[in-house]
Structure formats: C-alpha cells, structure tokens
Amino acid sequence: MSEDEKNPAREVITDYAQSHFRYFRTADGTVYAQxxxxxxxxxxxxxxxTGSHRQELMVGLFRDGRGVFNGTALKEALDLIEALALFEDVQPVHIRVAPGFDGATWLDLGRADGQSVRIHPTGWEITVPDPREVCWRRTQLTGELPLPAKDTDGKGIDLLMRLCNFATAETECLAIAWLIGCLGPSVPVPAPFLTGPQGAGKSTGGRMLVRIIEGMSGDLRRAPKDEENLITAVAAGWVTALDNLSHMTPDLSDAMCCVVTGAENVKRALFTDGDVFRLGYRRPLLLTGIDVGVLRADLAERLLPLRLERPRVRRTEAELWTEYAEVLPVILGSLLDLTVKVRAVKAETPTDLRMADFGHLCAQLDAATGLGALTAYRASLDDLNDDVIEGDLLAQTALRYAGTMEPGAEQRMTSTEWLHCLSRLYAGEDSRPLPKGWPTTGKVLSDRLKRLQPTLAARGVVIESGRTNGGRYIEMTRASGLPSHEQQAF
Structure with missing residues (x-):
C-alpha cells in the first residue's frame, strides 16, 4: 500500500498544495494561491x-497521478490551508498595473506564461516578475496585450494619432499624458471625456485608447444604473470606459469622483451575521458622449475633455480594427519608450491644481518633449469652469453679485441672509420665479456654495465660511487685479 493510500485524502491534497503553490493573505484577510x-x-x-484555484488544484492532482478526490476532502484541505495562510506575511494583489522594487512599475500583459513589462526610469523590459515582488490578480475583464515592440523611434504615437480623430494638437498631447498616467499605479488621472459632433468616432476613439492598456478585448460599457454596480465593474478591471453618456445624475457624478481620486466601500460579507469586507478602488476612467448636461464642479475638476472631429474619409470597421491590431505592438512600445523618458526627467509640481499629480505628469511630459501639455490642461479646466457656470444659475448669480463689489472687497453674511440676497438678485425687478433646484434654505445654499468654491475661485471670487460669537457666516471676497476675461464673467 502506498503512502498516499495510507494518509487521509485531505492530507494528500494539503501536502501537494503546499509543495506546488504559495499561499498568502492580503490586508483584508483574503487568502490567495500562487x-x-x-x-x-x-x-x-x-x-x-473557470480558472478557480480549486480547479487548478484538482487538475494538478490528477495529472501528477495523485488521484481524483471528492468535494469533502478538497474542502477540508482548503479550510486548513486557509487557516495556515492567515499567519503568513501580508502581500497585496494588483490588476494590470503594480508598483515594484527600486522605483519600478509593472504592466501585466495578461499572458498565460506570466510575462509582464517592468518599467523603470532607466528603461523597460519584458520578463516574468518575482512572485514576491508582484502578484497579479486576473478577472474576466483582464484581456491579453501583445508583446510591445522595441526600438519604435516614437512612430507608434504618430500611428495612434492618425487613427484617432482628435481635433487639435493640444487634445493629442492630453490623450498621451493620460495614457502615460494609466501606467502609474499611484497617479490619479482625470477622466477623459471624448466629445464632438455626431459621427466624430467618439466610441471608436475611446476603444482605441482603452485597448492600448486593456488589450483587444477591452471595450466600452453602458453607464450602470447605480453606484454599487459601478463600483463592482470598476474593481474588476483597470480602465473603466462608459459610452454614450447623455445624462449625469448627482449620485453617478459623486461616484465617478470617488473612482478617479480613490475611495473605499465597506459591505457586509455574504452569509455572515456581522462580518464585513472592504473594497478599495481608484481606477482610470474614460467617458464618451455628445453632452452630459449640467456638470457639477467637483466632477469638472476631475475631467479631461478630448474633442474629436468628423473624419474626412470613412473606413469600414473591419479595415480599421485590422490595422489597429497590427500596429498595437508598435503603439504600446512607443508609449513605454515615452513613459521611460518622462519618468526620467524632473519637473515642479503645480500647486494650484486639484489633480496635482497629473499636473506634475504634464510638466514632466513638457520637459521631456516640449508638447505644452500643462498649458493645454489648464485651458481645458478653464473651459470646464465655463461649462459649470453656464449650467448653474446660482454660480451665475454669485458672479453677478461679486461684480457689484469693488476689487479686493469682502462681504460677510449668514447663509440665510445670502439666500435672500441672491434670490432677490436673481428675481430682479420683475420678480420672476426662482428656477427648479434653487436653494430653499440657508443650509442648502451653504452646501451648494461649498461645491462651487473651486469654480468661483477660478473666476476671482473666493467663498469662505466660519463662525463667530454671532454664529456661522459665509464670506465672499472679490480678488483684486483680475484678468480682463475674469472681469467680463461678472
């Protein structure tokens, strides 16, 4: 009788598993097999x-001649392995992009052989990472990327710009900056919003940008109906692309803000009374659409408008995507070359931008190439501020009131007093009715003005709140020495 026949099945499985796999836990207590x-x-x-650890363990036992085991034996073995792994060192798992040792970052190519790209300021290479440096987690959204081409001499970027219908050179350099940002695991990047007339190829352009990072299986999706579905989709992949947005609810707007800059969601674990699990996420986001209606100020600060124009010559989908698949290795190789070049230079971090990390990346790109990405990024934010103001009657009224103040002057009132003041100014002498959505209480007005603070500050109107012995107050200050276009906004 063999030793395997003498030992209980669970011990055979446990011994085999521990000799062929490495088990560890993440910070949230989830146990992984590698x-x-x-x-x-x-x-x-x-x-x-498909692709579960239970299956790969069963296949390994069968192919190595250890036998076929029932579900009870597998469950008992995995229960023991899980308990033992909880005493091992903690190590994170990553989807698509991960930090490495010595300032390097990694890009998962989604290949069965585990080959990945190591990106360092001194260069990039294709290799299999040390499992103790990088642990990749893959889902059904993890597509396979081709092996990037070496020595492209930057022609891949030109090929990409020729395939896309970007309206201006400024738009092209912002798209390049976003792609470089997607290769950084710790850099929050604004969400590109592809706009343009009907037939400009917004969906096609969005797919092309996404597939550089996610492979040919990457695609656009319809916007989810609620925050929970959005978070689920975001957590399962790296780049999330939402297509054909025609409306932006406040809840969806807030959820997108969290996706761009990062947040954590805590939910009750299934089939438990009180246990919970934590779901942290910060992912690159891409949006397409003709118009999303009224933009909220906090989301506008996290957007990157990319305008497209209608192509002069139309091509069939089959021709376009056949060419794209052929040149994708060159495009990816050129992007990696440029990423290395950008990371090798130093630049000052802009201190006036909400997305300061992306502003720093644009400054590095300018230092490496002279494209003018930072100037283009500032101009795009200025345009978005105009969009926010055009869609928000309260912002327009606050700017009108500030226009009656002397430069450098301050005005302090309670939120209720401000509500009456701004309501009278909007209604005018004709006493026109207040619009739908106008603040109805001082508290609502205070919250709305807090959201509008960055937008109004960009137009030289500073909104601050505080407390004195007399209670809370809101203070409006009109900056002195405003540029002419700021003054005209009043």
Missing part, C-alpha cells in the same frame, strides 16, 4: 466556473 514561480494569484475561495 503557483510556484508564477506571478498570477487566485483567491482560494473563488467559486468561479
């Missing part, structure tokens, strides 16, 4: 029908 010398990790409790 095949020896392979960077891809799978949660051992995954109940997926």
């Amino acid at each position: 095949k020896n010398r392979h960077p891809v990790a799978r949660p051992i409790r995954s109940q997926g029908t």
Whole structure:
C-alpha cells in the first residue's frame, strides 16, 4: 500500500498544495494561491466556473497521478490551508498595473506564461516578475496585450494619432499624458471625456485608447444604473470606459469622483451575521458622449475633455480594427519608450491644481518633449469652469453679485441672509420665479456654495465660511487685479 493510500485524502491534497503553490493573505484577510514561480494569484475561495484555484488544484492532482478526490476532502484541505495562510506575511494583489522594487512599475500583459513589462526610469523590459515582488490578480475583464515592440523611434504615437480623430494638437498631447498616467499605479488621472459632433468616432476613439492598456478585448460599457454596480465593474478591471453618456445624475457624478481620486466601500460579507469586507478602488476612467448636461464642479475638476472631429474619409470597421491590431505592438512600445523618458526627467509640481499629480505628469511630459501639455490642461479646466457656470444659475448669480463689489472687497453674511440676497438678485425687478433646484434654505445654499468654491475661485471670487460669537457666516471676497476675461464673467 502506498503512502498516499495510507494518509487521509485531505492530507494528500494539503501536502501537494503546499509543495506546488504559495499561499498568502492580503490586508483584508483574503487568502490567495500562487503557483510556484508564477506571478498570477487566485483567491482560494473563488467559486468561479473557470480558472478557480480549486480547479487548478484538482487538475494538478490528477495529472501528477495523485488521484481524483471528492468535494469533502478538497474542502477540508482548503479550510486548513486557509487557516495556515492567515499567519503568513501580508502581500497585496494588483490588476494590470503594480508598483515594484527600486522605483519600478509593472504592466501585466495578461499572458498565460506570466510575462509582464517592468518599467523603470532607466528603461523597460519584458520578463516574468518575482512572485514576491508582484502578484497579479486576473478577472474576466483582464484581456491579453501583445508583446510591445522595441526600438519604435516614437512612430507608434504618430500611428495612434492618425487613427484617432482628435481635433487639435493640444487634445493629442492630453490623450498621451493620460495614457502615460494609466501606467502609474499611484497617479490619479482625470477622466477623459471624448466629445464632438455626431459621427466624430467618439466610441471608436475611446476603444482605441482603452485597448492600448486593456488589450483587444477591452471595450466600452453602458453607464450602470447605480453606484454599487459601478463600483463592482470598476474593481474588476483597470480602465473603466462608459459610452454614450447623455445624462449625469448627482449620485453617478459623486461616484465617478470617488473612482478617479480613490475611495473605499465597506459591505457586509455574504452569509455572515456581522462580518464585513472592504473594497478599495481608484481606477482610470474614460467617458464618451455628445453632452452630459449640467456638470457639477467637483466632477469638472476631475475631467479631461478630448474633442474629436468628423473624419474626412470613412473606413469600414473591419479595415480599421485590422490595422489597429497590427500596429498595437508598435503603439504600446512607443508609449513605454515615452513613459521611460518622462519618468526620467524632473519637473515642479503645480500647486494650484486639484489633480496635482497629473499636473506634475504634464510638466514632466513638457520637459521631456516640449508638447505644452500643462498649458493645454489648464485651458481645458478653464473651459470646464465655463461649462459649470453656464449650467448653474446660482454660480451665475454669485458672479453677478461679486461684480457689484469693488476689487479686493469682502462681504460677510449668514447663509440665510445670502439666500435672500441672491434670490432677490436673481428675481430682479420683475420678480420672476426662482428656477427648479434653487436653494430653499440657508443650509442648502451653504452646501451648494461649498461645491462651487473651486469654480468661483477660478473666476476671482473666493467663498469662505466660519463662525463667530454671532454664529456661522459665509464670506465672499472679490480678488483684486483680475484678468480682463475674469472681469467680463461678472
């Protein structure tokens, strides 16, 4: 009788698993299994029908002649392995992009052999990462990327710009900056919003940008109906692209802000009384649409408008995507070359931008290439401020009131007094009715003005709140020495 026949099945499975796999836990307590010398990790409790650790363990036992085991033995073995792994060191898992040792970052190519790209300011290379440096987590949204081409001499960027219908050179350099930002795991990047007339190829352009990072299986999706579905989709991939937005609800707007700059969601674990699990996320986001209606100020600060124009010559989908697939290795190689070049230079970080990390990236891109990305980014934010003001009657009224003040003057009132003042100014001598959505209480007005602070500040109107012995107050200050276009905004 062999030793395997003498030992209980669960011990055979446990011994085999520990000799062929590495088990570790993440900060939230999830236990992962990683095949020896392979960077891809799978949660051992995954109940997926394809590619689960349970399946790869069963296949390995069968192919190595250890036998076929029933579900009870597998469950008991995995229960023990999970308990033992909770005492191992903590290590994070990553989707698509990950930080590495010595200032390097990694790009998962989604290949079965585990080959990935190591990006460092001194260069990039294709290799299999050390499992203790990088653990990749893959989902059904993780597509395969081609092996990037070497020595492209930058022609891949030109090929990409020829395939896309960007309206201006400024738009092109902002798209390039966003793609470089997508390769950085710690750099929050604004969400590109592809706009343009009907037939400008917004959806096609969005797919092209996404597929540089996510592979040919990457695609656009319809906007989810609620925040929970959005978070679920975002957490399962790296770049999330939402197509054909025609309306932006306040809840969806707030959720998108969280996706861009990062947030954490806590939910009750299924089939438990009180246990919870944490879901942290910060992902690159891309949007397409002709118009989303009224933009909220906090989302506008996190957007990157990319305008497209209608192509002069139309091509079939088959021709276009066949060419794109052929040149994708060159495009990816050129992007990696440019990323290395950008990371090798130093630049000052703009201190006046909400997305300061992306502003710093644009400054690095300018230092490396002279494209003028930072100037283009500032101009895009200025245009978005105009859009916010045009769609917000309260912002327009606040600017009208500030226009009656002397430069450098301050005005302090309670929120209720401000509500009466701005309402009278909007109604005018004709006492026209207040519009739908106008603040109805001082508290609502205070909250709205807080959201509009960055937008109004960009037009030289500073809104601050505080408290004195007499209670809370809101103070409006008109900056002195405003540029002419700021004064005209009043």
